[in-house]
Amino acid sequence: MNKYWSETIKGIAPYVPGEQPRVGRLVKLNTNENPYPPSPEVLNAMRAAVTDELRLYPDPNCSLLRETASRYYGIPAEQIFAGNGSDEILAFCFKAFFDSGDTILFPDITYNFYEVYARLFGVSYRTVPLTESFDVPVEGFYTCNDGVILANPNAPTGKVISLKNLEALVKHNRQAVVIIDEAYIDFGGESAIGLIPKYDNLLVIRTFSKSRSLAGLRIGLALGHRGLIEALIRVRDCINCFTVDWIAQAGAIASLEDTETFTRNIQKVIATRDRITALLRQAGFRVVDSSTNFLLISHLKVKADALNEALRRQNIFVRLFPKPRIDNYLRVTIGTDEEMDILYQALLELVRETRETQVTLSNIEPSAKPKDGSRDM
Template sequence: MSRFWSQVVRDLTPYVPGEQPKIAHLIKLNTNEHPSPPSPKVLEAIRAELGEDGARLRLYPDPNADLLKTAIAKRYAVAAQQVFVGNGSDEVLAHIFMALLKHPQPILFPDITYSFYPVYCGLYGVAHRTVALADDFSIDPEDYCQTPNGGIIITNPNAPTGRLLPLAAIDRIAGANPDSVVVIDEAYIDFGGESAIPLTARHDNLLVVHTLSKSRSLAGLRVGYAIGHPDLIEALERVKNSFNSYPLDRLAIAGAAAAIEDDEYFARACRQVIATRDQLVARLTGLGFDVLPSAANFVFARHPQRDAGELARALRARNIIVRHFKLPRIEQFLRISIGSELDCLALGNALHDILGT
């Protein structure tokens, strides 16, 4: 700890991202990356934007990313003024915490959820209160309809559990909190859920956040967006333009717009992940694991007779890495990303060997 650190830095407990080890022949099932490459149209768009000599890179990108906002607006049948874009959904979420969730009353989110939320609260001085998930790790919408609050943020499907909250529940929460912003973080919605974006037409307090890192296979490009009432979007734009007026580079804008427009490739890639997930769940269940219902591109599983940490270490010794959260209530679970069919086959075979079944 340096004497030059501000008190904010001294008090922070930073978010720890999923490990990105440099191990040869690694089967990487720990960060929920898509097993397929992005749409070929993404590469075409990036090459076109780059040009033969790359001269366009000497020019700043469009600070409003109008090309991308227009593509997103068309895809979801909303106005461009209802779309905000940023450098990954993490940046979008960071601006949301500052612009819309910093109020005297505490915001609410589940006790088991995306672990960046309490970090944002610490960074921006946002008061918060966690709401315990049910024993089956589901979210009870009534828990978010009874208490005055400074805002609500829910990941749906939830992370790391993968459990899905129905649209009717989100509608209920948004309607019960007309004076609070309700944020639905839909990083994994495309793998088995229905987006809450249409609900923004009747709830001016509802903001829905998406990322291109998961279902669009663009984790390396860093693009996220939010859709909601223009007043909410204006708040985010004010914060963005007070922080970094050029969050997306020229190649990211072009590539992301192409990904959004290629619905056929997107749908096919999502179907493949869902099919592989179903196969993996069947294999894990056959090996004695308890697997939570998942609408995401990962599963959350525990073995009643084996320690999760020991299983994770045994898999790592076989060059397979999964995510183990050493946190209360979930310390005996492993979060396993849905890789390729071959990746998941190798995982199942390794667990069969480890368990001696």
């Protein structure tokens, strides 16, 4: 703390991203990055964009990128906004659509950043509890509010909302903007982009960091009614007119144009996810149904923080969320098959070891026995 800090900053807990450890050999399954590299076409386009022209400001409107996205998504370019990652766009949404005093809704378990944005920009919020099975109860969002934010599929649960339910939610909230954060939609579920022509209160956010293997490049899109896009442009032009650099624009365009690599990588991730889900369930793990590139898992006997610590010692990084209801779960990114096999073997070993230790411990000191892992569900 420092005497020069604003009151807002003194009182806020910023978002804590997953670690970006810099050790040599590790199995990094903690920040939902794609295990497969970007398409060679994307890398070529970026190299080609490294020219003397970098002395000039980039196109602030990302026109070529928006035109390419327009062809890809079948939405007019004027209804598309490009930003420096989807997080930046989500932050802009708070200034664009909500005032301090407004109350917005999001689930009790979702992307932590929504709460951080609300606190930073002084917007009130109410959380709607997920069901016991971690589903989003859409009817819970039919109440009076000034805005709704949903991740679909949700994070860190991985569960998807059906398009029918989502449309019902958008319809019941015509007074307010409904923001659907589709960071993981390419791995499962049906996009709400198809609903955009019908609803002027629907904004869909996309990122190139997950399904497009471009976390290191920082590209996000927003798609929605022209009025909503204009509000985002106004916010951007009150903060930083040139958020997306020349090279990122070039890489993003090439990514949208190479559908083959994109589709193949997604199929590989999905196949790995489904295989590992089955294996972990056989090994006594509860695995939440995932439509994403990660799994939320919990062991019936061994606590998540113990597993997390033990995995770290083996240089396997997964993520733990110290939040009610999910603090006994690990969120595990889907890596390559090899990485997932290393994780799976390590987990098998740990739950076996711990079972043995427990047996020993319980003979000596019964109170040291860990609580049932499923306490929160």
